[in-house]
Amino acid sequence: DGGITQSPKYLFRKEGQNVTLSCEQNLNHDAMYWYRQDPGQGLRLIYYSQIVNDFQKGDIAEGYSVSREKKESFPLTVTSAQKNPTAFYLCASSATGGNTEAFFGQGTRLTVV
Amino acid sequence: QKEVEQNSGPLSVPEGAIASLNCTYSDRGSQSFFWYRQYSGKSPELIMFIYSNGDKEDGRFTAQLNKASQYVSLLIRDSQPSDSATYLCAVNSFMNYGGSQGNLIFGKGTKLSVKP
Numbered sequence: 732d733g734g735i736t737q738s739p740k741y742l743f744r745k746e747g748q749n750v751t752l753s754c755e756q757n758l759n760h761d762a763m764y765w766y767r768q769d770p771g772q773g774l775r776l777i778y779y780s781q782i783v784n785d786f787q788k789g790d791i792a793e794g795y796s797v798s799r800e801k802k803e804s805f806p807l808t809v810t811s812a813q814k815n816p817t818a819f820y821l822c823a824s825s826a827t828g829g830n831t832e833a834f835f836g837q838g839t840r841l842t843v844v
Numbered sequence: 845q846k847e848v849e850q851n852s853g854p855l856s857v858p859e860g861a862i863a864s865l866n867c868t869y870s871d872r873g874s875q876s877f878f879w880y881r882q883y884s885g886k887s888p889e890l891i892m893f894i895y896s897n898g899d900k901e902d903g904r905f906t907a908q909l910n911k912a913s914q915y916v917s918l919l920i921r922d923s924q925p926s927d928s929a930t931y932l933c934a935v936n937s938f939m940n941y942g943g944s945q946g947n948l949i950f951g952k953g954t955k956l957s958v959k960p
Contacts, residue, residue, distance in 0.1 A: 753955070764947070764948070766950070771852075771954050772948045772952055773850075773932060773952035774888075774932065774950040776947065778950070779947055789947075791870075821887055821888070825948070831889055832878055832893055833878075833890075833934070833948050834890075835888050835889070836887060837886075837887055837889040838886075838887045839856050
């Protein structure tokens with residue numbers, strides 16, 4: 732089945748630790764995105780990539796890093812510099828940029844303990 | 845001005861009524877408009893997309909677009925309790941990111957509650 736897979740579903744991080752959230756798609760999509768969602772809030776763009784080996788900062792990139800070494804994969808690292816990382820993280824992909832629908836993974840809920 | 849604005853609600857309608865969800869956007873260059881439904885704790889799923897001015901119908905759902913007014917709406921006819929969710933409007937925007945394709949910008953969503 733084609734789709735977009737995020738792992739893990741739940742993640743707990745101690746303060747000061749870096750953690751990496753996985754996102755893999757087999758839809759052959761060029762564009763991939765990372766969004767953050769806080770309770771009662773909409774989606775805020777962290778990073779996006781429209782092609783392999785290239786990515787751009789979104790609205791709230793500080794404290795996050797990404798890589799796009801393969802078309803299928805777009806991992807997100809939440810660094811210790813991110814002061815308030817507890818949130819629901821959503822990865823999405825689309826065939827091209829914003830002109831086509833985005834498909835979402837199941838999300839990763841990150842909690843700082 | 846925020847790029848995509850929605851009334852956060854909650855919007856409460858009785859079962860069988862029409863629910864009307866509204867969205868305004870600020871980038872006049874936007875060409876693609878999407879409505880997503882998100883159940884609590886789940887990821888968004890696409891309901892409809894619209895590219896041209898006017899109405900687009902799909903079952904109980906109708907999307908309406910007015911580019912001159914920078915306004916897009918979603919009507920849900922014969923609302924069911926299972927329609928209770930948060931509805932996210934998404935617009936492709938070139939304002940902050942440039943490039944030839946822009947990026948999807950989401951509103952904060954409108955929470956809909958359909959009462960039996």
